[in-house]
Amino acid sequence: MRDFLPAEKNRRERVLAVIRERYRAHGFDEIETPVMEEYGRLHSGIGGDNEKLAFNVLKRGLDSEAIAAAADDLSALTDLGLRYDLTVPLARFYATNRGRLPSVFRSIQIAPVWRAERPQKGRYRQFVQCDIDIIGDASARAEAELAVATLDALDALGLEGGSIRINDRRALEWMLDSFGFSVEERPSVLITIDKLDKLGYEGVVAEMRARGVTATAVDAFEAFGLRPMTMEYHPYGERQIRKALPDGAPDDIVAHLVGIGTAVAATRLAQSEIGDLPLVFDPFLVRGMGYYTGTIFELAHPSVAYSLGGGGRYDGMIGGFLGQDVPAVGFSLGFERLVDLLDAGHDAASPAIVLVHDRDVPIGELLALKTALIGEGSRVRLEERTKNLKALLERAASDGYAAFATVVAGATRDQLEIKSLD
Incomplete structure (x- = not known):
């Protein structure tokens, strides 16, 4: 868990503002859920390995005897826990408020989550997730809307050229069965x-054999991966998908995946070919969350080797709260990774100015100048001049201020000479 100094906090808020604005432009509405959920919901078996990383909250009022008696039963000691993702809270939120929501609900959730990770670079115990979800739409349109909105947000952040790897857990299960x-x-x-990305195909085969799984199945997996392949390029569509899967892939699964590409293509009016789409079918994309029931995807960018986000369809989760299945699919941006990729820069929409004043300038004059600049749309900080003016201005620049002006007694707004800190 980390502290953020003003410059870093400012940068994070600017990135969040861009993401929020683009998601809202695509018709998503922001909600908020409590930081804690009931223990039973967080440990219902739908959260995968994240359930093991949950911070649990001790029941209030337990004495030492009660704690000792329940030492081997965590559920008897705790009744609440900090959320480890935003999907489980969303499912509970929808089940609770369904009667007041539209039949197809498009949500934004941007909030911190907590996991008892082992601290290391890139892994934090508190971090921000940026989720968009569509509940109530089982068609490929829902996945397409998520893809288009996510790529738009990435472009708006200045990270053009992103792409989305797509697979379907049903296709993956069918392939393993075959x-x-x-x-x-x-x-x-x-x-x-x-x-696969770390070990390569041969390494994956070797690990499977070392695990002692069915030898003939490993042989079939190995033969599939080493099958002769032509160098011809197949754009995203039915031909690419069927070429990447064993013969006989289920038509309904292929049709759903193709439908995503067709829907995304309709949003890119300047392009006539589906092959121009930033979509790639990857039959070995897994994603570890146990609640995924269909489409899964990851966000890639050529500047980095790791993903910048991901998600998938989880049609079975809300049914655990409602008693009936409701289609749902979501996409989460890796906010912490995105922030690390972006330059600090300045907030061009709100000029930030430091007024460096002499000690003898009356406070009333300073506040009048500050108020006038704020009225013009600027962000203003007052700083008393020090002997080391350079150090003062460098600190202001590191805090996100882009300009400064010196103020002497009797100065008016028109007399201020505003200079760049660059």
Whole structure:
């Protein structure tokens, strides 16, 4: 968990403002949920490995005897926990407020979450998630809307050229079944396949053999990966998807994936070919969350080797609260990673000026000048002149201020000479 100095906090808020603005432009509405949820919801088996990282809250009023008696039963000791993601709270929120929401609900959630991670570079115990979700739409349009809004937000942040890798958990399960992996083996096999970027195909095959899973299934997986391939390029669409899967892939799954591309293509009016789309079908994209039931995706950018976000369809989660399934799909931006990629810069929409004044300038004059500049749309800080003016201005620049003016007694607004700090 981290402190943020003014310049870093300013940068984070500017990035958040851009993301919010673009998501709202695409018809999503922001909601807010409590930082804590009931223990049973957070540990219902839908959160995958994140459930093991939850910070749990001890029940109030327990004495030492009660604590000792329940030491081996965490659920008897705790009744609440800090949220480890925003999807479980959203499912509870929708189930609670469904009668007051539209039939197709498009939500924005931007808020901190907490996980008991082992502290290391890029992994924090408190971090911000930026989620958009569509609840109530089972069609490919929902995934397409999420993709278009996410890529638009990335472009607005100055990170043009992003793309989205797409797969479907149903296609992945079908493929493992066609190779011959048993249902019991598949969770561990998926964990190994998820290491494909790090281990390579041969490394994944070697780890599968070391795990002792069905040998004939591993042979089939290896043969599929080493099958002869032509160098021809297939744009995103049915041909690319079927070429990337074993023969006989289910038509309904392929049609849904193709429908996403068709819908995204309709938003890019200047492009006539689906191949121009920033979409790539990846049959070995896994994503580890256990609640995904269909489409899954990850956001990629050529400047980095890691993903900048991801998500998927979780049609079964809300049914656990309502007693009936409701289609749902979401996408989460990796906010902390995005912030690290972006330059600090200045907030061009709100000029930031430091007024450096002599000690003898009356406070009334200073506040009058400050008020006049604020009225013009500027952000203003008062600083008394020091012997080391250079250090004062460097600190102001590091805090996000872009200009300064010196103030002497009797100065008027028209007499101020505003100079750049660059």
